[in-house]
Amino acid sequence: MKNPSLQKKLDRLLAGGRPRVLDLFAGCGGISLGFEAAGFEIHGAVEFDPDAARSHGLNFHGNDPAHCSAIDITQTSPAALCARLGLGRVEDAFDVVVGGPPCQAFARVGRSKLREIEEHPEAFIHDPRAQLYKKYLEYVDAFQPLAVMMENVPDILNHGGQNIAEETCEVLAAKGYVCGYTLLNAAFYGVPQMRERMFLLAYRREITDHVTFPDPTHWLVLPPGYEGSRAVALKTLNNLFGEAHCYIEPPPASRDLPPAVTAEDALGDLAPIYARDLLARGELKKGARRFDTPVKYSRKKPSVFATQMRTWPGHEAPGDGVRDHVIRYLPRDYELFSRLNAGDQYPQAYAHAVAMFQERLKAERTQGNKISEGSVRYKALWDSIVPPYDATKFPNKWRKMWRDQPARTLMAHLGKDGYSHIHYDSQQARTISVREAARLQSFPDGFQFSGTMNPAFKQIGNAVPPLLARALGNAMLATLRSGIAASKAKQKEAKPRLAAAV
Incomplete structure (x- = not known):
């Protein structure tokens, strides 16, 4: 592996360490809670709202003042965040980045604009709507995570006439990630709520060559409004944007599964x-x-x-x-x-x-x-x-x-x-x-x-429902462990060849 930072992170996980998560736009911590339950370590978070930031620090960091204060991502560099939280070197601080910029940041920012933001760091000054997206990419660049998870509303598939999920995958692919996105409904994962959201997963190519999403644990027939919204989103996906290369069909739910959890x-x-x-x-x-x-x-x-x-x-x-x-x-x-x-x-x-x-x-x-x-x-x-x-x-x-x-x-x-x-x-x-x-x-x-x-x-x-976040966390941890096992096997194979060469 050519990237020493990535190898160091893999070595740490090979030694039994838990993947360390940075939760961006964290809110009170729905994603963090699910990932914590799946076996990840919640190492830090960025949240602008003071009440939500205090909730996150209270629940995940023992009310530590450093973790309970609101953070403006547009005014805080990755280095400043690490210094504030005492996390050491930026490139070594986190293994996984989760979260998702508010959808307003994507309004009418086209494919060419996304690339402009990437190639010209000051371009966001001329288009404030892109600022949060630019900062998200800046954090991914700086922390070089092994994996990324993004969440947003289904309309992100046609936001201002664009498929932002597809465009985001293109940007991440250029950074060395394998990406995929889909629509998941929380009710299929044990949440007593019919909540449809877009989820995007990305892994370093050194980890895997494909993306999978968690299988449903519960069954229900969604009301017409939900099925209709999904159908419209997917129709738009195909008709407006042509082939969506990174879109993945949601795993199907079987009628043999337990019924969805009800309000009662x-x-x-x-x-x-x-x-x-x-x-x-x-x-x-x-x-x-x-x-x-x-x-x-x-x-x-x-x-x-x-x-x-x-x-x-x-x-x-x-x-x-x-x-x-x-x-x-x-x-x-x-x-x-x-x-x-x-x-x-x-x-x-x-x-x-x-x-x-x-x-x-x-x-x-x-x-x-x-x-x-x-x-x-x-x-x-x-x-x-x-x-x-x-x-x-x-x-x-x-x-x-x-x-x-x-x-x-x-x-x-x-x-x-x-x-x-x-x-x-x-x-x-x-x-x-x-x-x-x-x-x-x-x-x-x-x-x-x-x-x-x-x-x-x-x-x-x-918030993202914690049980749905846990299902995603479990799927991501399985992929990371599989990639780590493959890396370990390659290392073992390499040692005899090296010895023979000597």
């Missing part, structure tokens, strides 16, 4: 929160909520998934109960939530609300209260019951979960309202708690989130 499997053992009762007793109030109050589990027997979340090695649930099982203050809507049927979205919610208003208006008039249409009292009553959004413009703003299906995709928008995930239990009549959102993403109960409720929801919605 994920949440059923957590203590119920009856929002209307809390509101009536004055125990639910407006304002920021923190997570230091332990809440004991319900007496319901935990599912296999729930047991996994309680007992995740290194992130086990506290003995006195879970933290952050707190909900939003939404007094206008609790009664409305109780009336929704599973799967109802905003148009159905609006219709229920109008019916509730008519009931209340009739009751008021029956009691002798004269409330004329268009009056101040009429409007006040309407506003106290009916949400203000146009039912024809916000069809997906609300959704009540099905108890017997995985949840729909959690988004960072959870940090603003949470109406996209209304609890399936009509008696509880509320949106999901922070801990329930974490469960739906497959974060274990011992994982801690920094900040108050809104930042925690945002961190969870932005």
Whole structure:
């Protein structure tokens, strides 16, 4: 092997060392948690959001201040990062780089522009949209990892009229990597959530000559919206860009596999929160909520998934109960939530609300209260019951979960309202708690989130589900070990030939 840095890393792994990971755009650590569980060492991370950075440092580095501070990748060189974290020589610091630049960085940056960024380090000054991508490549260049994993939304296959995943593979191939990308849905990997994302894997050619993705562990029939989105993405892939050389079909799921983990499997053992009762007793109030109050589990027997979340090695649930099982203050809507049927979205919610208003208006008039249409009292009553959004413009703003299906995709928008995930239990009549959102993403109960409720929801919605990350980590570790074994065999073969030559 001509590259001494790569050989040094291979030798370290041959000696039994764990692959050391750098997590870029790490968030609170969904990828890190999965890779840690797969057998990797989380050696460092770069995250710009202060709350997410504190969460990452808290969970993976014992609250070490050096690892808990926000880092701006556009202002921090690889050398500065190594100095800050005390990691020594840049080229020796990491074996694997994971993460993915935010998709905005790729907007309308064409194939020629990507190459320009590579060849001219200052080119990004003329196109700020490319800055994060340029920094990602700069880190890969500097750290010379044995493997790379990138994640992004499916639209990256047609972002601004380009297949960014294919273009990224071209750039990495020029650096000496074998690359492949695909679309994976988290529900096929034991996550109680139907979340579709693009994943790109790359390995040094010294390690392997092909890329494989993990086989599914669970089975379900995806709703039309998910299959339709995937079909559109792949049709675009073929029609708009011609042959996608690095695209790999997702491994198929078999009907013989266990059924997908449902929302009830994920949440059923957590203590119920009856929002209307809390509101009536004055125990639910407006304002920021923190997570230091332990809440004991319900007496319901935990599912296999729930047991996994309680007992995740290194992130086990506290003995006195879970933290952050707190909900939003939404007094206008609790009664409305109780009336929704599973799967109802905003148009159905609006219709229920109008019916509730008519009931209340009739009751008021029956009691002798004269409330004329268009009056101040009429409007006040309407506003106290009916949400203000146009039912024809916000069809997906609300959704009540099905108890017997995985949840729909959690988004960072959870940090603003949470109406996209209304609890399936009509008696509880509320949106999901922070801990329930974490469960739906497959974060274990011992994982801690920094900040108050809104930042925690945002961190969870932005994360890669740890169980899916673990599946990818397992696949990557198997490939690395196979490459290491092949390297070891070649070394053994070389010794007799060398001795014979002497």
